[in-house]
Structures are given as structure tokens and as C-alpha cells.
Amino acid sequence: MPSDCVTFQNSGYFSKIIIDYLNREKVLQPLYNRFPNLESFKQQIEEKQSNFNNETRHILVETLKSQYHKLKYAENSLANIELLKENNTFTITTGHQLNLFTGPLYFLYKIISTIKLCQQLKKQYPEFNFVPIYWMATEDHDFEEINHFHLENKVIHWNQEGNGPVGRRTTEGLDQVYEAFAAHIGIGKNAEQLKNWFKEAYLNHDNLSDATRYLAHQLFNSYGLVILDADNHSLKELFIPHLKHELIKKDAIIDTQKSFSILKDYTIQVNPREINLFYISDSLRERITFEENQYRVNNTSITFSENEIIEELKNYPEKFSPNVILRPLYQEVILPNLSYIGGGGELAYWLELKEVFKTHQITFPILLLRNSVLLATQKQEQKRLKMNVTWSELFLKKEILINQKTLELSKLTFNFGTQRVFLERQFEALESLAYKTDKSFVGAVKAQKTKQLNGLNHLEKRLLKAEKKSHQDTLMRLALLQSELFPNGSLQERTLNFSEFYKEYGSDMIEKLLLKLEPLDHKFDILVL
Known part of the structure; x- marks a missing residue:
């Protein structure tokens, strides 16, 4: 095993804002709640416990049960879902796009970091329960970012026309992608497992959301991972007061820009809009704008008066989708969440959002940079x-x-x-x-x-x-x-797909990652398989 340590700071692959965050530079401290260490979580638990109610827990649990009803061998995940009813149960969350066959390797590292942190917190605070959550980014629309993955210098690509949230896309055309993947991955016990997972996920499910849930479940069901699709009527109902606030007050842009004076020496990750919401359907995801005292859905003829759009929100909250500025708020409204685990780019935009949370009186989570790993063979x-x-x-x-x-x-x-x-x-x-x-x-x-x-x-x-x-x-x-x-x-981790290594090492690869990773150590891990 390697003896020299590569920290995130000296790896050469992280931005100035992330390095300064890890170094706890004073300039950034107003932009986050608590720094990620074991001791911080006790205070975070107390704060979140005081403003998360049992009614929300009940709706969350019932929604998750509905989403899990078709999955087999889900005992560990279902047990964790049941625990979410209890007010001493909290979540640790990571999120990721619905990349074809998980996309780059860091998909695994995000989820394994989340699972491992839950295990560590349970040891530190045995009187509480901690549930790992994978938030599927089902409402994203950038299909070009997710419709391929890299395997041994080959790009496995899925061509499909269409618009709207990616989670609602049909899996049409993935039979041809499966043939290309199966031919390339070859033979062997682990190769057959990979082919079966691909086939079951994408050829036996009707949409990308269900397919991704199935695949992530197969990889992590034994660890009690709970997979959430928040593109849901009942969950959006919980978010109605905040959606209405954004439509009427339009102050997320003001709140976000308050952080820009602190971030003047850094690259701004995302810029807010006057209204940070999309209007969605199966084939539509367009920005909501406000022009000439009317709410308009961009690139369509759909318009609303103020009363009409509030009525539409009340009846069809699932048609309103938060953009990158408000999605984190939605997550923290519907989950008893303590920490969000993400990549450098994600944490950079979270650091713009504390004032938004303050305005909506929602607890700001602990921000934790996900584990990064370099996999190497014995050779x-x-x-x-x-x-x-x-x-x-x-x-x-x-x-x-x-x-x-x-x-x-x-x-x-x-x-x-x-x-x-x-x-x-x-x-x-x-x-x-x-x-x-x-x-x-x-x-x-x-x-x-x-x-x-x-x-x-x-x-x-x-x-x-x-x-x-x-x-x-x-x-x-x-x-x-x-x-x-x-x-x-x-x-x-930003290019290769997990299947390139799973083909050789099978489930041992995931077990070794789980043993190796230390989410709170802030170092770049090297794992020799």
C-alpha cells in the first residue's frame, strides 16, 4: 500500500475555493453552517431536529415505499425507510445525474462516501439513526451530459431525440446500446453480471429514473442505500410554500448575490435568475420568466397571471421544478438531512446559498467534499x-x-x-x-x-x-x-466507468472502497486492487 499521502490541497486538481474551504479560511466561514467533523454533527442534529416535523417524515416514507414497491431484495433499504418515521433518524445525502450505466467512477465514490459516513456517525452517536440517500437528479434536462460512458478507450453512446426531464425519458433505443456494450465487455463471471445489470436496468424498465434506481439498488442494496426520486406530486406539495415565495417575492437572486461580495476573488459557479424555477412536463422543461406583469414559460405560448400561476402551483406542484439555486433548498425541506456530500463544483455553488436558506428558515447542511480515489492494479x-x-x-x-x-x-x-x-x-x-x-x-x-x-x-x-x-x-x-x-x-474518476474495474475485481472492488474511504479525512485515496 502507498505510504505517501496526497491531500486534496496538494493534488493539483481542486479549485481555490475548495482548497480555501478545506483550509477553513476565515473569508469563507460566513458562507457555511458547520465544518465537517464528527463533533459538528451533534449540533447539526439538534438544529435539524428542532425544525423537521413528523408530517413531512410520514409523506417522505410513504413516497419512498411507493417508489420501492417493485424492487426485489430491498430489505435493508426498506428497513432504513421505516427508520425515517422516527424523529431520531437523519439522512446523509449525495446527488448525481442519471448517467448511462452510472457514468464516471465518481458516481460510486459519492455513494460510498455517504454510506461510510452514516456508519461512522452511528458509532459516534448510537442513540441516533443515519440513513444514506442517493438523490437522483431526475429533473435535469441536459441529455448530452448523461447519454454515454467510457469503457476501455471506447465511448458507449445512446442516441435519442426529445426534451423534458431526463428521468421521464423512455429507455427506447437502449437495446442497441446493450448490444454494443455486451460485445465490448467480453466474457467471464463478472462480465456476465454487468451485462445482466445493464439488460435488466435499461431493457426491462420504461424510463430512465426507474432504470437508474434499479442499477444503483443492485450495486448498493446490501448497505441500506435509499434512492429518492423527488420528481413527485406529494413531495412537491411539501415545497409549495417555498415555490410560492419564489414566484411572488423573487428574492433568491438577491439572497444569492449577497454572497458574491465574499466570493469576489473566486470564480462564481452559478448565477441566479429573477425566478429560479422551470415549468416541466414529460416533454418540456423551460424557465419561468416574469415579463409585463405576466408569468411566461420560455419558448412556449404558456402564460399566467399571478393568481393563475398560484392556482396552477396549488393543483399541479409537480409541474414546478427548482433550478440549481433552489434544488438544494427542496432537498433540505423534504429530508431530515444533516450533510450534503458532493464534488468540488457542487460545493462551490452550495457556498452561494446560505442566505437563501436563512430567508426560508431551513437549516443549512454540513457540506462535505466527496472522497476521490485513484485505482491502480497490482501491476x-x-x-x-x-x-x-x-x-x-x-x-x-x-x-x-x-x-x-x-x-x-x-x-x-x-x-x-x-x-x-x-x-x-x-x-x-x-x-x-x-x-x-x-x-x-x-x-x-x-x-x-x-x-x-x-x-x-x-x-x-x-x-x-x-x-x-x-x-x-x-x-x-x-x-x-x-x-x-x-x-x-x-x-x-472523471472519465472511466466502474465496469472497467468491476469486470476484473467484481464486488471486492466495492468492499475495498468501503474499507478504504474515510469521508472526513479530506485526502485523495489511492487504492491498489
Whole structure:
């Protein structure tokens, strides 16, 4: 197992705002409630317990039971759903898009982080219950983001026309995708399991929401994961007061922008709109706007007066969908939730939202950066050890890594720092002399200084290039190892699909991840399979 630690901060793959959040920089502290550590959760429990009622719990439980009625072998999940009736039961939530066959690897890491944190909290606070929730992003509409996944340098792609929330999309055309996947994944016990999961999920379910629920359930049912589709009439009824507030008051934009003065030195992740809601149906998801004293559904002829849209909301709350600004609020209204676990981009926009929660008098959850993992085979680990390269070094940019290793391998010293200092001093003396004798020579002296220093830099680069050539085989093997672990110079977890590893390691892969990950440690995990 690797001995060197790669923190999120020194991995080189996280934004300034996330690094500053992890470092608990004072500038960001007004934008969140509590920092994620075990001790913070006791106060979070007390605060959430005081403003989450039993009526909401009852509606949540009944909705989840309805969504689970077709799933087999769901005893652990159903037991957790029953626990949600009790006021000493709380949730830890992660959310994710309905990516085809889970999409990138970090789908697993989000959910495993959530399950593991629930287990740790139960040990710390045995008098309470903690239920892991996977919030399916069924109301999203960006089909192009979710209609493919990468498998061994091949893109498995699903073509389908249509609009509206992705969770309501039919699974039409996925029989052809299955054939392409089955042909590529090959044979073997684990390959057959993957093919069966794909076939059952996408060919035996009518819509993408049900298909995704089935697949996530197969992967995590033994850990009691509860999968929620919030595109639901009963759950939206609970959110009506907040939806009405947004339609009439339109103050989420003001609340969100209050954070922008604090975030002035950071990249703003999302920008609010005057009304942060969509109007949806099976084939429609368009923004609600307010123009000339009328509510309009963008790119349609649908309009409402204020009274009409409030009546529409009362009768059909499921037609109103929160955008990225209000979706977090919806989640925290309907769940007895303590913490949201997400990626860097997600946490960046959550940090804009505390004032929105304050206006709606809803407890702001603890924000936790999900676990990140680099998976390596035993063969890759042996290569790493043989080349005497640390995991921290493998996280470096390719050019920096190669230059650094060239210097280590070389028996020569060709850092001309000493010579550079000598030249600087010599030309300082010449400049001083020129000022005292003939100032017209100062420019010539400076030009010569630049020429000499540039020549020194050129010689240094030529020597480095020559040394790279003499160690070409070793450096090529190093570059190849890094490219295997960081495909296309990016994080493995953002590209590869879990099936690439599951085919080889089966359920042991998930078990090892569950043992390895420590959600509150804030480090980049390396797992040698």
C-alpha cells in the first residue's frame, strides 16, 4: 500500500475555493453552517431536529415505499425507510445525474462516501439513526451530459431525440446500446453480471429514473442505500410554500448575490435568475420568466397571471421544478438531512446559498467534499515501485514530472543557478560603471545581460534535453504509467466507468472502497486492487 499521502490541497486538481474551504479560511466561514467533523454533527442534529416535523417524515416514507414497491431484495433499504418515521433518524445525502450505466467512477465514490459516513456517525452517536440517500437528479434536462460512458478507450453512446426531464425519458433505443456494450465487455463471471445489470436496468424498465434506481439498488442494496426520486406530486406539495415565495417575492437572486461580495476573488459557479424555477412536463422543461406583469414559460405560448400561476402551483406542484439555486433548498425541506456530500463544483455553488436558506428558515447542511480515489492494479503498483516514483509525484503535471525525474536520474549537475548569480553581479558592476562614465552605454549593457542570461537558459534546456534522451526508455515507461492512471491528463474518476474495474475485481472492488474511504479525512485515496 502507498505510504505517501496526497491531500486534496496538494493534488493539483481542486479549485481555490475548495482548497480555501478545506483550509477553513476565515473569508469563507460566513458562507457555511458547520465544518465537517464528527463533533459538528451533534449540533447539526439538534438544529435539524428542532425544525423537521413528523408530517413531512410520514409523506417522505410513504413516497419512498411507493417508489420501492417493485424492487426485489430491498430489505435493508426498506428497513432504513421505516427508520425515517422516527424523529431520531437523519439522512446523509449525495446527488448525481442519471448517467448511462452510472457514468464516471465518481458516481460510486459519492455513494460510498455517504454510506461510510452514516456508519461512522452511528458509532459516534448510537442513540441516533443515519440513513444514506442517493438523490437522483431526475429533473435535469441536459441529455448530452448523461447519454454515454467510457469503457476501455471506447465511448458507449445512446442516441435519442426529445426534451423534458431526463428521468421521464423512455429507455427506447437502449437495446442497441446493450448490444454494443455486451460485445465490448467480453466474457467471464463478472462480465456476465454487468451485462445482466445493464439488460435488466435499461431493457426491462420504461424510463430512465426507474432504470437508474434499479442499477444503483443492485450495486448498493446490501448497505441500506435509499434512492429518492423527488420528481413527485406529494413531495412537491411539501415545497409549495417555498415555490410560492419564489414566484411572488423573487428574492433568491438577491439572497444569492449577497454572497458574491465574499466570493469576489473566486470564480462564481452559478448565477441566479429573477425566478429560479422551470415549468416541466414529460416533454418540456423551460424557465419561468416574469415579463409585463405576466408569468411566461420560455419558448412556449404558456402564460399566467399571478393568481393563475398560484392556482396552477396549488393543483399541479409537480409541474414546478427548482433550478440549481433552489434544488438544494427542496432537498433540505423534504429530508431530515444533516450533510450534503458532493464534488468540488457542487460545493462551490452550495457556498452561494446560505442566505437563501436563512430567508426560508431551513437549516443549512454540513457540506462535505466527496472522497476521490485513484485505482491502480497490482501491476501498476509494481511498476511504480520499480521506478521509485511516489504517488505524490505521479499527480504532477507530465512535463514537471519528467523534468524532475530527469534531474534525479542524471549524474550531471546542470542547474546554472551559480553561474546565473555570477552573471547578475558582473552586469550590476558594469551598469554601475556605465552610469558613472557614459550613461549611453547603460542600454547596451542591459541588452548584453539579457543575451547572456538567455544563452545560459538555452544551454540549460539543451543539456536537459540531452539528458532526457539518454534516459529515454525510463522516462517513456514513467510517462506511460502516468497516462494509464491519469487518462488524457485528467483524473481517472472523471472519465472511466466502474465496469472497467468491476469486470476484473467484481464486488471486492466495492468492499475495498468501503474499507478504504474515510469521508472526513479530506485526502485523495489511492487504492491498489
